[in-house]
Amino acid sequence: MLRPTPMELLAGLARTVHQTLLPELQSPYAQAQASSMIAVLMFAMAAADRTRDYDLAEVKDLRRTLSTLASRSANDGSDVAAAIARGVRAASGAPVDRREMEAAIADLASSLALKRLERGRARTVRAYLRRHLARMRELLGNASPSQASQAGSK
Amino acid sequence: MDAERLTRYLSSKMPQAADLRVVDLRRIAGGASRETYSFDIEWTENGERRSRPLIARRDPTGGLLKSEREREFKVLAAMHRAGLKVPEPLFVELDCAVMDRPFFIMHRLPGRVSPGAFAPDEPEHLRAKVADDFLTELAKLQAVDYREHGLQWLGEPRDPWEPARAQTAHWHDIYQRDRMGEHYPVMSAAFAWLDANPVATDRITLVHGDYRSGNYLYDERGIIAMLDWEMAHLGDPIEDLGWASMRFWGREEIAAGLMEREAFLRLYETKTGSRIDRERLFFYQVLGNAKMAVICLTGIRDFIEGRTPDAVMPQLVLLLPRLFDDLAAQLKLV
Numbered sequence: 001m002l003r004p005t006p007m008e009l010l011a012g013l014a015r016t017v018h019q020t021l022l023p024e025l026q027s028p029y030a031q032a033q034a035s036s037m038i039a040v041l042m043f044a045m046a047a048a049d050r051t052r053d054y055d056l057a058e059v060k061d062l063r064r065t066l067s068t069l070a071s072r073s074a075n076d077g078s079d080v081a082a083a084i085a086r087g088v089r090a091a092s093g094a095p096v097d098r099r100e101m102e103a104a105i106a107d108l109a110s111s112l113a114l115k116r117l118e119r120g121r122a123r124t125v126r127a128y129l130r131r132h133l134a135r136m137r138e139l140l141g142n143a144s145p146s147q148a149s150q151a152g153s154k
Numbered sequence: 155m156d157a158e159r160l161t162r163y164l165s166s167k168m169p170q171a172a173d174l175r176v177v178d179l180r181r182i183a184g185g186a187s188r189e190t191y192s193f194d195i196e197w198t199e200n201g202e203r204r205s206r207p208l209i210a211r212r213d214p215t216g217g218l219l220k221s222e223r224e225r226e227f228k229v230l231a232a233m234h235r236a237g238l239k240v241p242e243p244l245f246v247e248l249d250c251a252v253m254d255r256p257f258f259i260m261h262r263l264p265g266r267v268s269p270g271a272f273a274p275d276e277p278e279h280l281r282a283k284v285a286d287d288f289l290t291e292l293a294k295l296q297a298v299d300y301r302e303h304g305l306q307w308l309g310e311p312r313d314p315w316e317p318a319r320a321q322t323a324h325w326h327d328i329y330q331r332d333r334m335g336e337h338y339p340v341m342s343a344a345f346a347w348l349d350a351n352p353v354a355t356d357r358i359t360l361v362h363g364d365y366r367s368g369n370y371l372y373d374e375r376g377i378i379a380m381l382d383w384e385m386a387h388l389g390d391p392i393e394d395l396g397w398a399s400m401r402f403w404g405r406e407e408i409a410a411g412l413m414e415r416e417a418f419l420r421l422y423e424t425k426t427g428s429r430i431d432r433e434r435l436f437f438y439q440v441l442g443n444a445k446m447a448v449i450c451l452t453g454i455r456d457f458i459e460g461r462t463p464d465a466v467m468p469q470l471v472l473l474l475p476r477l478f479d480d481l482a483a484q485l486k487l488v
Contacts (some may be wrong), residue, residue: 025486029181036465043472109339110346112486129339130488136475142471145368145403146270 007045014041047139058132062101063077063091065128069108074118076111083107155179155191155212155253163252164195164259167245171197177205188384189214192262209241212257214462216311223248223256225308226384229360230260232303238294239287239379256477265371265378271404272367280374285412285421287377288370292398293425296378296391305360308388314354317361318437322348325445332441332452338476340487344444347485353434355390362386365394366403367410392431401480402446402473403439431463440484447477 014037022034066087072084074080087104090097105128111117112125157176179193191210196203197446213223227246234240246258272281300306311317326345333341363385371378399409399418409418419430450470457467482488 027180029183032183034463036469040465042470043469072161085234099335099337102339106337106339109343109487112487113343113347114350126488129482132339133475133482133488134476136478140472140475142475142479144270144405145473146268148270148469148472 007048010045010048014038014045017041024078050139054135057135059096059098059101061128061131062087062098063096065089065124066101066104068124069121072118072120072124074121076118076121077116080108080111080117080121083111103138155181155189155210155257156377157193159253160193160210164245164249168197170199171204173198180465189210207262208244208259209262210257210259212253213255213427214371214464215255216481223258226382227258227385229305229308229383229386232300232305233295233298233380233383236294236298236303238298239291239377240383241381242377263371263379265373267371267381268368270368270412271408274405274411277334277392277422280372281412283376284370284372285410285418287372288367288398288410288412289418289422290424291370291377291380292362292365292394292422295365295394296426298360300358300360300388307390308360308386310388311355311358314356314434315352317355317358317393318348318352318441321389321393321441321445322352325448326442328452329444329448331351332448332455334455334458338447338478341444341447342442343485343487344481348437348444351437353390353431353437355434356431357391358388359391360386361389361391361393363394363397365398366400367398367412390434390438391426393421393438393441395430396435397442397445399435400439400442400446402443402477437482440481443477443484447474447481450474450477 017034017038022031022038025031025034067082069084070088083104087101087108090100090104105125108117108121108125109129112122112129117125157179160179161174161176164176165171168174174195174197177194177196179191182190182192188211191212192207193210194207196205198204211226224246227243230240230243234242241263244259244261246256247253249258250256269322272284276284300308311320322345326349329341329345362380362383364382365380369382370380383414397403399415404410404412404415407415409415412418413421419435423430450473451464453462453464453467455471457464
């Protein structure tokens with residue numbers, strides 16, 4: 001492993017801001033900015049570890065969800081069929097086209113909101129969205145405005 | 155913003171003020187869509203030395219909102235004339251030669267701000283007073299005759315559906331611009347639903363556009379002033395109520411951190427003498443969550459692309475999960 005690692009560099013920078021820059025700052029605004037920098041560096045460190053797992057899980061889930069949707073025969077409209085076909089095409093490429101798969105799922109989520117999905121497909125899209133949102137919470141947390149603001153002021 | 159140029163500017167605006175000095179000029183946090191500076195001025199007038207606390211708000215190089223420079227100043231001036239609790243606006247300057255970017259100056263009032271929901275450790279009697287003031291001011295705002303105050307230039311809707319449609323289109327356009335090629339399925343679903351389910355308003359009023367906990371100054375006497383009028387427009391009064399009562403700005407069932415949500419809505423009905431149309435309220439709460447997510451995406455994009463160096467902006471990403479969860483629950487997507 002090449003040292004320092006990106007994580008070690010980020011941790012070192014956060015310490016520099018905290019221990020050498022912050023005590024020298026007189027302006028409360030500049031102090032708040034330095035605190036925000038530390039919070040962002042800490043977040044980047046935590047996320048760096050988890051982003052790869054998040055991406056892998058997301059791609060795997062998109063492929064599986066689109067494949068399940070394609071395997072269900074349903075009569076829920078040509079736009080739904082087109083979105084599924086678009087997603088399946090993107091999922092079967094080498095490499096897979098993640099953005100296209102996400103675009104297809106976004107279209108299907110819109111159809112779900114408009115109640116245009118057949119019940120089985122609706123259940124599949126809902127289940128994907130539940131897992132997608134859970135992964136996002138795991139990666140980014142579930143902060144309220146007050147909590148996010150406190151993170152920046154610590 | 156530098157004291158020397160500010161002194162020259164204010165001296166030109168206040169010819170009666172001799173020996174004018176800008177004192178204790180400092181940038182302060184808050185108002186992320188504009189740079190905010192606090193300072194005092196001292197001057198001599200009629201042989202007497204005087205002083206006044208002021209705030210200057212200047213357009214940022216980037217930032218959360220691409221608002222018009224004059225909008226906030228003009229609306230603030232109208233609200234001040236109408237007797238709402240707002241800081242007195244004094245000067246607006248659109249000429250970039252004066253201070254690099256447009257800015258305006260207003261009176262600085264005392265008080266503190268809660269960064270999100272009203273702070274839970276504040277005393278109960280103060281929370282009740284702030285809750286009452288919050289809805290009293292909203293009722294006063296919605297009772298203002300905007301034509302009498304010459305605010306038609308904000309754009310009068312032509313039909314009852316236009317407020318919902320125009321706001322949906324406005325935020326959808328910004329979403330398309332600032333999503334940086336990403337597809338957020340919950341956001342696509344939200345805008346599809348909003349497009350398909352516009353609501354009709356029963357009246358047109360001035361809408362603050364960001365009426366929420368965190369956008370007012372308060373002290374032991376209650377609310378001192380409502381702030382941040384830059385998103386003001388003409389529209390459906392329920393838009394502000396929907397935004398203010400979103401779960402995002404409160405704590406679970408405590409709207410705005412002030413009072414239990416249903417009691418909050420009943421108090422609004424008492425203050426305005428009108429019944430809330432729950433369908434419209436729901437629409438504007440969905441729009442509110444989508445709008446806030448777009449504001450976060452705009453801030454993140456501006457930071458990434460170098461239009462703002464504000465280190466608060468990248469932290470906005472941390473707010474997205476809660477907004478997406480709320481939208482998914484509202485639209486029964488999960």
